[in-house]
Amino acid sequence: MPESLALHGGPKAVQTTFPWPIFDETEVQAVADVIRSGQWGNPDCTGLVEVFEREFANYCGAKYAVSCVNGSVSLRLALIACGITPGDEVIGPPYTFIATASTIIEANAVPVFVDIDPETYNLDPAKIEAAITPRTKAIIPVHFAGQACDMDAILDIAKRHNLRVIEDAAHAHGAEYKGRKLGSIGDAGSFSFQSSKNLTSGEGGIVITNDADLYRKMASLRNVGRLPEGAWYDHFLPGCNYRLTPMQAVLLSHQLKRLDEQTKLRNQNGLLLNELLSSIEGITPLTRGHGETMHCHHLYIFKYDSARFQNLPKEKFVEMLAAEGVPCFKGYPYPLYKQPLFQEKNFMCYALPETASYAEVVCPVAERACGEEAVWILQHAMLGTREDMAAFALAIRKIQNAVRI
Incomplete structure (x- = not known):
């Protein structure tokens, strides 16, 4: 292999570093003020949690928001509030983080995996109806990497089958579908708000809705089952303490002020990378034009064809690309249904029927994405300059030229 590759001692194609998170003394001072106040938790005398919830709901174009300790809990709150009961089935994709499915199990319900669209790596609407049974109660479309799902098609299916739609927008802060912020549509x-996310306080989560009844239930579940009309020791629903802290809330309020500008930059850089990478043989960006009017690129994903790189395995390609200075990752090694959790049925729940089995589940598109195709460029790299995007493309060409010698 030629020495020009950074992996073997040559100069990196990308010289820029991409810090994350991005902050300044404004955030430092805001958090310090909370610390000095001594009001660190519940009851939130500062009102900062409520302020952030209102700001985020307004930003998304939703009526209500309930913050909580993380994005897994926010999914669980939504599932329970939406009336998911033991033994119900919930449809979702296998190409996503474990929490999308494990929270369904936590609600004593059954995850049903439907394959992804090869053009977007999002839940494929054309395959949903075949998975619907009399026990199906909800669909969880995951806006993976910040790419909007085909919400019109999913909502149409849900309406015809009387199903709830819970958007997993963990990757989708600021992204839009036909002009509407993701998360506000279902x-x-x-x-x-985990540390890698486009809007972060290290940890944390939030769930938004336009439904007053859902809001009431989720707010209660988040706050040990209390309701506004009850006293401090009155607990109406089986909730726990899932509350966000004022320190996280004030940090998020300040980070939210940066989000629009950052999202626009990621979107612009994504469009530019699509142009730059489309001309490289064996590299295929995921497609646009499926209703997204703003892509927030929590990840920039392209498909890698090893046949055009002398059968260089994807893992080796990603190792070389990272050495060239591109913040990248090989993605998930296998779909969710191949996790030990599902293969060994370690559900620890009483309500999942014995017939719930994942041994024979096969989602070919998701398996190709995991094993052969998908390469991720991480979100903080998408805040670079046009020159940085050109350097990413140069790094890929450099690898291709090297392996062809």
Whole structure:
């Protein structure tokens, strides 16, 4: 292999570093003020949690928001509030983080995996109806990487079959479908503020809705089952303490002020990368034009064809690309249904029927994405310059030229 590759001692194609998270003394001072106040938790005398919830709901074009400790809990709150009961089935994709499915199990319900669209890696609407049974109660479309799902098609299916739609928008802060912010389109929308996310406080989550009844239930479940009309020791629903802290809330309020500008930049850079990478043999960006009017690129994903790189395995390609200075990752190694959790049926729940089995589940598109195709460029790299995007493309060409010698 030629020495020009960074993996073998050559200069990197990308010289820029991409810090994350991005903050300044404004955030530092805001958090310090909360610390000095001594009001660190519940009851939130500062009102900062409520302020952020209102700001985020307004930003998304939703009426209500319930913050909580993380994006997994926000999904669980939505599932329970939407009336998911033991033994119900919930449809979702296998190409996503474990929480999309494990929270269904936590609600004593049954995850049903439907394959993804090869053009977007999102839940394929054309395959949903074949998975619907009399026990199906909800669909969880995951706006993977910040790419909007085909919400018109999914909502049409849900309406015809009387199903709830809970958007998993953990990757989708600021992204839009036909001009509407993701998360605000279904019955509820769940977001994560974990450290890698486009809007972060290290950990945290939130769920938004336009349904007053859902809001009332989720707010109660988040706050140990209390309701506004009850006293402090009155608990009406089986909730727990899932509350966000004022320190996280004030940090998120300040980070939210940066989000629009960052989202527009990621979207612009994504469009530019599509142009730059489309001309490289064996590299195929995921497609646009499926209703998204703003892509927030929590990930920039392209499909890799090893045949055009002298059968260089994807893992080796990603290792070389990372050495060239591109913040990248090989993605999930296998779909969710191949996790030990599902293959060994370690559900620890009483309500899942014995017939619930994942041994024979096969989603070919998801398996190709995991094993052969998908390469991720991470979101903080999408905040670079046009020159950085050109350097990413140069790095890929450099690898291709090297392996062809």
